[in-house]
Amino acid sequence: MDRILADRGVRIIVCCGSGGVGKTTTAAAIALRAAERHGRRTVVLTIDPARRLAQSLGLTELDNTPRQVKGIDAEESGGELHAMMLDMKRTFDEVVLAHTDPARATEIFANPFYQAMSSTFSGTQEYMAMEKLGQLHARGEWDLIVVDTPPSRSALDFLDAPARLSRFLDGRMLRLLLAPARAGGRSMFSLVTASLGMFSRVVQKVLGAQLLTDLGGFVAALDSMFGGFRQRAEQTYRILQARETAFLLVAAPEPDAVREAAYFAKRLGEERMPLAGLVLNRVHRTTVEGLSAEQSLAAADELDRAGGNEATADALRIHAALAEQAVREQRVAAVFTDAHPSVPTVEVAAQPADVHDVDGLRTVGDALSRP
Ligand SMILES: Nc1ncnc2c1ncn2[C@@H]1O[C@H](COP(=O)(O)OP(=O)(O)OP(=O)(O)O)[C@@H](O)[C@H]1O
Numbered sequence: 001m002d003r004i005l006a007d008r009g010v011r012i013i014v015c016c017g018s019g020g021v022g023k024t025t026t027a028a029a030i031a032l033r034a035a036e037r038h039g040r041r042t043v044v045l046t047i048d049p050a051r052r053l054a055q056s057l058g059l060t061e062l063d064n065t066p067r068q069v070k071g072i073d074a075e076e077s078g079g080e081l082h083a084m085m086l087d088m089k090r091t092f093d094e095v096v097l098a099h100t101d102p103a104r105a106t107e108i109f110a111n112p113f114y115q116a117m118s119s120t121f122s123g124t125q126e127y128m129a130m131e132k133l134g135q136l137h138a139r140g141e142w143d144l145i146v147v148d149t150p151p152s153r154s155a156l157d158f159l160d161a162p163a164r165l166s167r168f169l170d171g172r173m174l175r176l177l178l179a180p181a182r183a184g185g186r187s188m189f190s191l192v193t194a195s196l197g198m199f200s201r202v203v204q205k206v207l208g209a210q211l212l213t214d215l216g217g218f219v220a221a222l223d224s225m226f227g228g229f230r231q232r233a234e235q236t237y238r239i240l241q242a243r244e245t246a247f248l249l250v251a252a253p254e255p256d257a258v259r260e261a262a263y264f265a266k267r268l269g270e271e272r273m274p275l276a277g278l279v280l281n282r283v284h285r286t287t288v289e290g291l292s293a294e295q296s297l298a299a300a301d302e303l304d305r306a307g308g309n310e311a312t313a314d315a316l317r318i319h320a321a322l323a324e325q326a327v328r329e330q331r332v333a334a335v336f337t338d339a340h341p342s343v344p345t346v347e348v349a350a351q352p353a354d355v356h357d358v359d360g361l362r363t364v365g366d367a368l369s370r371p
């Protein structure tokens with residue numbers, strides 16, 4: 001990690017991985033280290049951080065702009081750490097404001113479909129994270145932007161959701177559904193438009209005319225912004241492909257998380273997006289490397305037979321369980337490392353408690369940088 005952070009050419013680090021593996025923790029730890037050890041003016045964009053971690057970073061409420069984190073140890077290095085939590089709805093509002101006139105924007109904000117979509121639509125969070133990254137990058141005031149990604153089931157959602165959303169916003173399908181009659185007169189009449197017409201009549205019956213009018217208004221209002229949405233998503237996509245970006249995959253040493261990481265690595269390759277490394281988070285290690293599980297168990301049994309110290313036998317059994325787990329985890333991790341031998345991998349030990357303060361983040365940062 002220190003090698004990556006020392007490279008001033010790297011301006012964006014994106015932490016990806018499946019749900020709950022430690023993306024937010026890793027992003028915060030990296031950003032802290034970049035500021036403290038590498039003197040970089042860093043901003044970390046967190047998404048749904050645990051409350052206590054947010055508090056440690058001085059983030060007490062959802063706030064869509066970066067705030068400087070006080071009380072870090074960066075006097076010597078001259079670095080700075082700023083942190084923010086993504087506010088999905090406000091980011092969406094900003095995008096709307098940027099792409100349309102105030103009257104139109106007011107109309108859109110009042111629309112129930114917009115309200116629902118800007119706060120709950122699946123994919124909106126991914127899209128808005130990318131949007132926010134684009135904004136932070138465009139401002140040009142950051143040395144380094146560390147991006148956390150949403151708690152999606154799949155890491156791939158971060159790459160796929162924006163395209164899916166902009167396809168939806170593109171509204172072609174919706175327009176078809178809403179206005180099949182506009183497709184033309186009788187000559188244009190086809191089975192498709194006929195069934196669509198039937199569909200919208202059914203929808204109208206079920207949802208009511210007002211709702212359909214709202215939806216129509218929403219689509220029409222968004223109409224003026226389609227190009228903008230697309231263009232911006234594409235722009236950010238290009239930033240993600242640039243040499244200044246480093247993707248970090250975070251995975252727990254569990255079969256699903258590692259498989260997911262392997263898929264994601266393959267996908268990054270296809271997208272020509274730069275993968276900088278794999279973080280294997282929450283691994284278990286024994287402190288006595290030379291003592292295998294079998295030896296340890298045999299020694300415990302021997303002690304029991306000889307009527308030796310019980311606590312020592314217990315300690316040996318605990319060691320055996322840990323050693324077994326470590327071997328199992330290594331086997332799981334090999335699924336990734338065998339498939340991607342050239343991707344640097346670093347391990348972070350499972351800490352005895354949750355990582356929710358600056359000290360905890362430093363410990364994780366140290367682990368990430370161990371040669
Ligand atoms: N190495 C570690 N040792 C112990 N606890 C850890 C470690 N890394 C992360 N945690 C804890 O695990 C929990 C989940 O971590 P985190 O929030 O970073 O995951 P995430 O990938 O961002 O999750 P989500 O997908 O929900 O956003 C947190 O409570 C965090 O403190």
Ligand SMILES: [Mg+2]
Binds near residue numbers: 149
């Ligand atoms: Mg998270």
